[in-house]
Amino acid sequence: MCAYVLVAEDDEKQAELIRLSLLKEGHTATVVHDGGAALEAARRYRPDLVVLDLMLPVIDGYGVCRELRRDDDIPVLMLTARSTEDDVLLGLEIGADDYMTKPYSPRELMARIRTVLRRSERTAGRSEDPVVRAGGIAIDLLRHEVRCDGALVEVTPAEYEILLAMASEPERVFSRRQLLHYTRGFDRSSTERAIDVHIMNLRKKTERDPRRPVRLLTVFGVGYKLSGERA
Numbered sequence: 313m314c315a316y317v318l319v320a321e322d323d324e325k326q327a328e329l330i331r332l333s334l335l336k337e338g339h340t341a342t343v344v345h346d347g348g349a350a351l352e353a354a355r356r357y358r359p360d361l362v363v364l365d366l367m368l369p370v371i372d373g374y375g376v377c378r379e380l381r382r383d384d385d386i387p388v389l390m391l392t393a394r395s396t397e398d399d400v401l402l403g404l405e406i407g408a409d410d411y412m413t414k415p416y417s418p419r420e421l422m423a424r425i426r427t428v429l430r431r432s433e434r435t436a437g438r439s440e441d442p443v444v445r446a447g448g449i450a451i452d453l454l455r456h457e458v459r460c461d462g463a464l465v466e467v468t469p470a471e472y473e474i475l476l477a478m479a480s481e482p483e484r485v486f487s488r489r490q491l492l493h494y495t496r497g498f499d500r501s502s503t504e505r506a507i508d509v510h511i512m513n514l515r516k517k518t519e520r521d522p523r524r525p526v527r528l529l530t531v532f533g534v535g536y537k538l539s540g541e542r543a
Contacts, residue, residue, distance in 0.1 A: 447540025
């Protein structure tokens, strides 16, 4: 079962580990680092599951879970360093579908996620579609392929990760540093300026006129975004 998972975790290294583990399982993931952003992303993208850290800034995990339960039936897997019985019971009482205490292994977390998704009515009976689509770009997570307006596009591993990140959150503006974070596993010596080169190459592959892009847009002084809605 391939799902769209929202990860709300303020520890960036931990969040990236979860994201990579989800991608290896064939899921799509969006990462946010505070409770306000988690609620905004959940309402905008309607994920199949939220992996929710308890100790989030702005709005803590309890507050996020309460708000999600008022609005929707999105499954929630709560993560926390708190392990007392009262903490676990409170998390479950306010609507969390499962509860894991830190530290945990990525394999255990993925197993719990599979269990929650199997129980979820949101994904029951749904045809599996491990393809992220936005702005005329389709990224097949199982085949590791990218298509633009239906045509197969050859991309490097770093370009693939950049497109996947941007297509998972279309219209979000990513800084060079944020995009560099997605390519670190492929070239740890890269600098933020290397992102400009990757974007330039991606424009050549996905834009009719790379000098006048309509998909991969520059937001001056900030970074880049993929224009379009998730399909």
